[in-house]
Amino acid sequence: MDYQQLIEEVYNEVKSANPRGKVADYIPELARVDPDKFGIALVDLEGNTFGAGDFEVPFSIQSISKVFTLTMVASIFKDKLWSRVNVEPSGDPFNSIAQLEFEKGIPRNPFINAGALVITDALTSKFDDPIAEISKFIDELNGEACIKINQEVMDSELKHSERNTALGYFLKAYDNFENKVEDVIKTYVAHCSIEMSCVDLARSFSFLANDGYSIYGKREIVSESFARRINSLMLTCGFYDEAGEFAFRVGLPGKSGVGGGVASVMPHKFSIAVWSPELNEKGNSVKSIMALELLTNKLKFSLF
Numbered sequence: 001m002d003y004q005q006l007i008e009e010v011y012n013e014v015k016s017a018n019p020r021g022k023v024a025d026y027i028p029e030l031a032r033v034d035p036d037k038f039g040i041a042l043v044d045l046e047g048n049t050f051g052a053g054d055f056e057v058p059f060s061i062q063s064i065s066k067v068f069t070l071t072m073v074a075s076i077f078k079d080k081l082w083s084r085v086n087v088e089p090s091g092d093p094f095n096s097i098a099q100l101e102f103e104k105g106i107p108r109n110p111f112i113n114a115g116a117l118v119i120t121d122a123l124t125s126k127f128d129d130p131i132a133e134i135s136k137f138i139d140e141l142n143g144e145a146c147i148k149i150n151q152e153v154m155d156s157e158l159k160h161s162e163r164n165t166a167l168g169y170f171l172k173a174y175d176n177f178e179n180k181v182e183d184v185i186k187t188y189v190a191h192c193s194i195e196m197s198c199v200d201l202a203r204s205f206s207f208l209a210n211d212g213y214s215i216y217g218k219r220e221i222v223s224e225s226f227a228r229r230i231n232s233l234m235l236t237c238g239f240y241d242e243a244g245e246f247a248f249r250v251g252l253p254g255k256s257g258v259g260g261g262v263a264s265v266m267p268h269k270f271s272i273a274v275w276s277p278e279l280n281e282k283g284n285s286v287k288s289i290m291a292l293e294l295l296t297n298k299l300k301f302s303l304f
C-alpha cells in the first residue's frame, strides 16, 4: 500500500469538494485560527511518516487530550477506574449537566467533559504537578518532545469555564471528586490547550495501533487488553453524539476535538491524524471526517 499516494489523493479530493462548517467560537481564542488549514499525517508501525497539507502545523488538540489522560490513568489505576466513570455512549452534548444529575454523578464515559474531569481529578490526586506529568507522558508516546501549551487558548478557556466548573461541583456533590475543583479545572484546561501537529498526534497514537506497545520507546504503555478497551471507547464514544455516524461512515476508533483535529487508528496497521478547524453542528471537523471516510473507502482492508 502506497500510503503517501493514498493520503495525497484523499487530501486533493477533500480540497476540491471543499465542504464547509463553522470554527468553534465558544472558547473565543479558538475562533482566531485560519479556517482553511487542512492537514493529514499517517504513521505506520515501522514509524514511517506520510503527510499532506498542513500536517506539521501545531493546533489546539482540545478533547483529543482526553485519550492521553485516560491512558495515563489506566496505566496507574488499572481496573479501579471503572467504578468512577462508565463506558456507555452518551447521545447528549459533551458538556451536559442534566445527564450527570440523572446518572447520579457517574459520568457516562471518559470522553465527555464530566468523565474527563474525573480522570484529571485522579491524576491530580496522584501527582504534585499533573500537567508536567501529562506533558512528559505525551512526549514519551510521541518518541520526542513535542508539547507546547498555548497560553492564550488556556486563559481564554479558563475565563469561560463556568460549565466545566459546574460539572466539577456536581461531581463533588456526588462524592466522585477528590480535589479542589478550581485546581482540577486548571489542569484540565491546560491539557485541552496543548498544541500538537497531525504528525505528532499520529505518532502519539501509534501505541493504540500496536496493542498498547510503543514503537518508539519499545515498551508497553498499557496492556493489550487495555489498548483494546481504549479503542472500543473511541469507537463508541469518541465523536460526541455523532459516534454512531462516524463508526458507520468510517469504521475506525478515533477521537475528535473542537480544535478540528481527529486522531484515529487502524489497529495493526497505522495511526492517522487529520486537522481542519471548521466543524459541523455536532462539533466534529467536516473535512477531517470526509477525509477519513474517503481513506477507509480506498483501503483494501478494514477493521470489520
Ligand code: GLU
Residues within 6 Å of the ligand: 061, 062, 063, 064, 094, 095, 113, 157, 164, 189, 192, 256, 257, 258, 259
Ligand atoms: N476544553 C474543551 C471544553 O471543555 C474541550 C472541548 C472538546 O474538544 O470537546 O469545553
